[in-house]
Amino acid sequence: MPKPLRTDQSQKLFQEAQKHLVGGVNSPVRAFKGVGGTPLFFARGKGPYLIDVDGNRYLDLVGSWGPLILGHADTAVLNLVRRTIRKGLTFGAPSPLETQLAILVKKAFPSIDKVRFVSSGTEAVLSVLRLARAATQKKRIIKFNGCYHGHGDSLLVAAGSGAATLGLPDSPGVPEEFASLTLSLPYNDLTAVQAAFSKYNDIAAVIVEPISGNMGLVPPKKWFLQGLRDLTSQNKALLIFDEVMTGFRVAFGGAQELYGIKPDLTTLGKIIGGGMPVGAYGGRQELMSQVAPEGPVYQAGTLSGNPVAMAAGIATLKKLSDPDFYKKLEASAAFVEEGVKRAIQKIGAEAVFQRVGSMATLFFYAHPIENYEQAKESDRNKYAAFFWAMARRGVYIPPSQFEAWFFSGALTQENLKKVVKVIGESLKEALEAH
Numbered sequence: 306m307p308k309p310l311r312t313d314q315s316q317k318l319f320q321e322a323q324k325h326l327v328g329g330v331n332s333p334v335r336a337f338k339g340v341g342g343t344p345l346f347f348a349r350g351k352g353p354y355l356i357d358v359d360g361n362r363y364l365d366l367v368g369s370w371g372p373l374i375l376g377h378a379d380t381a382v383l384n385l386v387r388r389t390i391r392k393g394l395t396f397g398a399p400s401p402l403e404t405q406l407a408i409l410v411k412k413a414f415p416s417i418d419k420v421r422f423v424s425s426g427t428e429a430v431l432s433v434l435r436l437a438r439a440a441t442q443k444k445r446i447i448k449f450n451g452c453y454h455g456h457g458d459s460l461l462v463a464a465g466s467g468a469a470t471l472g473l474p475d476s477p478g479v480p481e482e483f484a485s486l487t488l489s490l491p492y493n494d495l496t497a498v499q500a501a502f503s504k505y506n507d508i509a510a511v512i513v514e515p516i517s518g519n520m521g522l523v524p525p526k527k528w529f530l531q532g533l534r535d536l537t538s539q540n541k542a543l544l545i546f547d548e549v550m551t552g553f554r555v556a557f558g559g560a561q562e563l564y565g566i567k568p569d570l571t572t573l574g575k576i577i578g579g580g581m582p583v584g585a586y587g588g589r590q591e592l593m594s595q596v597a598p599e600g601p602v603y604q605a606g607t608l609s610g611n612p613v614a615m616a617a618g619i620a621t622l623k624k625l626s627d628p629d630f631y632k633k634l635e636a637s638a639a640f641v642e643e644g645v646k647r648a649i650q651k652i653g654a655e656a657v658f659q660r661v662g663s664m665a666t667l668f669f670y671a672h673p674i675e676n677y678e679q680a681k682e683s684d685r686n687k688y689a690a691f692f693w694a695m696a697r698r699g700v701y702i703p704p705s706q707f708e709a710w711f712f713s714g715a716l717t718q719e720n721l722k723k724v725v726k727v728i729g730e731s732l733k734e735a736l737e738a739h
């Protein structure tokens with residue numbers, strides 16, 4: 306057994322933080338409600354490592370919830386950010402970097418003719434739904450249980466991850482009238498979508514995480530995304546891929562490249578900001594031209610297209626343009642998958658490791674998970690024990706069963722071997738504890 310983790314400094318900082326910040330944090334899942342214990346406070350990150358304020362060093366499989374596909378403090382990213390900040394932090398006016406990042410995004414996503422940058426994934430989704438409703442002149446939205454699309458009112462319906470961990474499928478403060486325009490259906494269930502289209506003739510759009518990462522990693526069935534494409538086209542509704550997580554993650558061109566399906570509109574975030582706050586939405590010219598100032602659909606932002614954030618994004622996407630990057634990342638994640646599957650078998654653990662590209666989740670559940678209804682059945686107590694067993698051995702995974710793990714390009718072969726070994730040991734420890 307490894308030594309207990311020293312968390313004196315984290316505990317002290319958390320106590321102080323709780324006096325001044327709601328729950329001591331600025332985003333709920335960081336409070337560790339999903340695994341218990343004190344949230345770890347971090348001092349710095351470098352490459353594949355995160356170092357906490359007590360000096361514990363972890364291989365990081367969270368990557369700030371997705372953005373850090375290059376690992377922490379990547380030299381190329383920091384250099385371009387440094388060069389940019391010398392010239393000032395924001396102008397509230399156009400600067401050359403916005404166009405550069407837009408060109409990189411368009412190169413990766415042929416479904417996008419024009420881009421609008423915003424400052425978060427939440428903002429991207431809110432904006433794209435307004436556009437979808439305006440363009441179709443319809444009201445209703447279909448989403449899927451366990452898919453998270455940010456915390457906008459009409460999307461906090463069966464929203465997975467953070468909300469699931471807290472046991473709040475919905476939030477107080479969201480009027481029923483707003484929620485009533487959102488239909489939330491089971492993931493990977495086309496029959497339900499068909500039924501919804503038969504029942505309602507005012508469906509503006511279907512929004513989906515083309516690979517769900519916010520109930521833990523749940524891949525789409527092959528026919529699911531194609532079915533959504535067909536049903537939306539037949540019913541004159543728009544198909545929106547929320548690729549805030551999957552964009553530049555599972556392939557340079559996201560899930561739409563991986564599965565060869567073209568949505569009408571796409572939202573992006575996380576990786577395109579390279580660790581800075583950025584979101585984006587985009588799509589065909591005729592849709593995007595309805596957004597102000599080209600069209601009447603209003604959407605604006607004081608810091609939208611912020612040069613520092615654009616710089617971090619540009620440096621990141623340039624590195625990702627190397628086709629070998631995703632090959633190597635796939636190989637890394639596949640290596641871990643094989644090791645973990647062997648360990649699960651050897652131990653006889655009731656667990657499944659689900660993975661698409663460099664996104665994965667280990668569920669404490671007997672069978673592969675296809676939707677949120679099943680994800681909720683997984684054994685969260687075992688996950689909590691597993692999380693701390695991993696942390697004590699120097700590997701940091703998400704502090705919730707309902708969040709995806711992310712592998713970064715910074716992980717070396719040696720790092721990956723350690724990850725596999727630590728998962729095997731931690732599985733054993735978690736099972737013995739329960």
Ligand SMILES: *Cc1c(COP(=O)(O)O)cnc(C)c1O
Nearest residue numbers: 425426427453454455547549550
């Ligand atoms: C993270 C995420 C969001 C929200 O992005 P924020 O930047 O946290 O507002 C929206 N959709 C998906 C699929 C996400 O993973």
